[in-house]
Amino acid sequence: MTRSRLAILLSSVIGFTLLYFFWNQEEKVDFSTQIKPILNTHCITCHGGVKKNGGFSLLFEQEALANTESGHPAIIPGDPNGSELIKRLTASDPEIRMPYQKPPLSEEEINLLRKWIKQGAEWGEHWAYIPVSKPKLPNTASQASLVDGQVDQPIKPIDIFIQEKLAQLGLKPSPQANLNLLLRRAALDITGLPPTTELMKAVQSGQLDYEDAVEQLLNSPSYGEKWAAWWLDLARYADTKGYERDVKRTMWPYRDWVIRAFNEDKPFNEFTVEQLAGDLLPDPTIAQLTATAFHRNTMNNDEGGTNNEEYRVAAVLDRVSTTYEVWQSTTMACVQCHSHPYDPIRHEEFYESAAYFNNSRDEDTHDEEPKLRFYDPEDQMELEKVVTWVKDEKGENAARQVKNFLTFQEPKYASHIAEEYVNAELIDTKWLGMQDNGSCYLRNINTQGADQLLMNYRSGVEGSTLTIRNGGPEGEILSKISINSSGTKTRTIPFPRIEGMNDLYLEMDSPNAKPQQTAITVVWFAFVPSLPGKELSGFQAIQNSWDKLINSNPTTLPILIENPAYMTRETNVFERGNWMIKGDRVNPSLPDNLNPIETEIQNDRLGFAKWIVDKKNPLTARTFVNRIWDQLFGRGIVSSLEDMGTQSDPPSHPELLDYLAWTVMHDHDWSMKALIREIVTSETYKQSSAITPEIYSKDPQNKWYARGPRFRLSAEQVRDQALAVSDLLSKKMYGKPVMPPQPEGIWQTVYNGESWVEAEGEDRYRRGVYTFLKRTSPYPSMATFDAGSREVCLSRRIVTNTPLQALVTLNDPVFLEAAFHLAKEMVAEAPNDPKTSIAFGYKKLVWTEISESKLEAMASLYAEGLESFQAEPELLSNFFGIQDEVVSPEQAAMSLVANALLNLDEFLTKP
Secondary structure, three states, X not given: OOHHHHHHHHHHHHHHHHHHHHHHOOOOOOHHHHHHHHHHHHOOXXXXXXXXXXXXXXXXHHXXXXXXXXOOEOOOOOOOOOOHHXXXXXXXXXXXXXXXXXXXXXXXXXXXXXXXXXXXXOOOOOHXXXXXXXXXXXXXXXXXXXXXXXXXXOOOHHHHHHHHHHHHOOOOOOOEOOHHHHHHHHXXXXXXXXXXXXXXXXXXXXXXXXXXXXXXXXXXXXXXHHHHHHHHHHOOOOOEOOOOOOOEOOOHHHHHHHHHHHHOOOOHHHHHHHHHHHHHOOOOOHHHHHHHHHHHXXXXXXXXXXXXXXXXXXXXXXXXXXXXXXXXXXXXXXXXXXXXXXXXXXXXXXXXXXXXXXOEOOOOOOOOOOEEEEOOHHHXXXXXXXXXXXXXXXXXXXXXXXHHHHHHOOOOEEHHHOEEEEEEEEEOOOEEEEEEEEEXXXXXXXXXXXXXXXXXXXEOOOOEEEEEEEXXXXXXXXXXXXXXXEEEEEEEEEOOOOOOEEEEEEEEEOOOOOOOOOOEEEEEEEEOOOOOOOOXXXXXXXXXXXXXXXXXXXEEEEOOOEOOHHHOOOEEEEHHHOOXXXXXXXXXXXXXXXXXXXXXXXXXXXXXXXHHOOOOOOOHHHHHHHHHHHHHHOOOXXXXXXXXXXXXXXXXXXXXXHHHHHHHHHOOOOOHHHHHHHHHOOHHHHEOOOOOHXXXXXXXXXXXOOOOOOOEOOHHHHHHHHHHHOOOOOOOOOOOOEOOOOOOOOOOOOOOOOOOOOOOHHHHHOOHHHEOOOOOOOXXXXXXXXXXXXXXXXXXXXOOOOHHHHHHHHHOHHHHHHHHHHHHHHHHHOOOOXXXXXXXXXXXXXXXXXXXXXXXXXXXHXXXXXXXXXXOHHHHOOHHHOOOOOOOHHHHHHHHHXXXXXOOHHHHEOO
């Protein structure tokens, strides 16, 4: 055989061998996308985090491959025929076949499981737990801009990803929306308000292009107000405490911090760290302390008879669940009682995370301490004088301690920790009350060697004496305090220096008290060193400033402050989530399936916050961009906003999700404005929202973005827009919540005299973000339009369409007043030409010309109204609830038209 023939023969043999190999090579089964969904759907309810029937669990790889109660593994990698899992799935006996007493798996599903086991039963990792990496853009050589006549422009990455998917589905993008509608869409999305006439004219005249207009909108103060409303849902912000009494609380400084943070474009990583652990930052500012109120928005139960520790624990557990939902799109709440049914998170890991939050000072007290004190400028100057004095006399550390105490009055002991009452009680489960000849103990008190006691109390009896002894009734007298009738005050009392942990015995002598009369009510105790420099001139003025400040009554805000070391709490696993049944002690730690905390970061709440925004964290950036995308498009790239776990909806565009996540971290430095700018300037966002039969048949939910976003405005926007177009909306920002008009009889309270006091002046017309929110009775028009009551974190508002919504916009006093004032402007535009007035009003509302059919319908409504009001002038009395104005038949008739215009679907819907 010649060499050439031999070479040909060998080549043929090799070629056929390779072909045979590739023809018979099985396609690799992907665990996350193919196997995990089968297990979650059919198996894991009985073999997962809650139940482990037969000692078999499919939640973790090591459990799935371990021996079961039979002594053998149910899955043997590489051997599907020997694996009990396959035997049970294919058994003919219904008592043996799995799933038990449920329909069998399909042949296709069983074959997939066989193939997976044969290939080695590799576990794989869920897509959301893989760190974000910079995605490669698809080939754009044949791609062109969506804008007609601009094919030479480079296409943006967002549009590349969207167009690639559309092409796969046989769809084409929609043309760009009308410029007026596009600007209205962008304005509503960015500021929550319709665009101003000035902005529209500047764009229409060519003074500004669309990108310039977007920049103006992003720099508008209204931007922060709009996006704050979104964040406050996540923060469960409200102006009342919740639960049964649901009384007022002061939380609005936190709301103002959020608005300012968005307007300043505070990087999202800083925004996160300051809210979760601003108090632990070096020398935190007032703003950073204010930010920590995020986790003081938890409800507080000050009903008499409740257990403070029970509700403190409830708040801590809520903080864990909320943190993971807001920043990690992880449903952590179920892990409070058992291991996660679907995701690889163990029961114990919930409490390891809880350990990061368990040592904040709050104790579910009536006064909601600790509170940040916002002094007025004069008192702030007094504070700085005291701090400077202490710094000069005793150094930086002493000055910091004094400043901290004057700023948030911690650390201190709440009086409800008292024990062993004799002629004393815990009044309404809140305060220590003592009668004549009363006594009680304060156990395990560390005075830190301080030489003075601060006591916050009130008394209604003259001539009483409170004695404090060390150890018990026979112990050394540490202090004798004369008590006279007074309002609530904080008093500075000399105290001997004692070290270590001590039991303090309190006894009350009140000869002037009536039988069973409370002689003193104590709120809290604190041990704080006295001010230095008593021998110096000027000391008394500093002491007077101290006394004035600790008894001042400034605006306060509940915040997070960490326990000092001697108050550290132990964290335990709660058996089945019951706080009264404590299991093993745990230390702060993170779930094993997520990236570890960096070794150089301290393992405390601040370290936890830094871990959240670590670029190696796989979930934070994905969660952040997914929520922003949802706000702009009406659905997330992952539509289940609260969950990116194994039971979540898969991302419609996974590469786009990771592109945005990578970009916001690395290119935009966590800038939310930059992210929004990139999205709203994309051709995908600019598309017309008009839907064609083809688009509807292939993409009815706009999941693939073959058209622009179109959905109903949020509850706040519905009201704000009505006030804006009628020129009633106030531009006043920040401050206490307001109570705009609402129907009578809505707000009813228990155990207190609180009532809805209707605001006057411009406060009636402030934006919805400033409206007082009572959890048990939220503002009715906003509740009707699906705003939440904010007892818990809300990742996504439902969007309903009910007759009640039309009844609100037709009859609510706010909308009636808006319609009346809009009608005045419409009439003034063309006093003798109703059709011109109507066309003007329509265009002002939606920035498009009115169609002939709509104009005729509205003109007919006007004519009918005018005829009625002319025939029955008594109908004009108190028309639309308007006071102190003479209403003409023409004004009343046009108000009916304006009311109808404010109810148009195109006005209440983003174009």
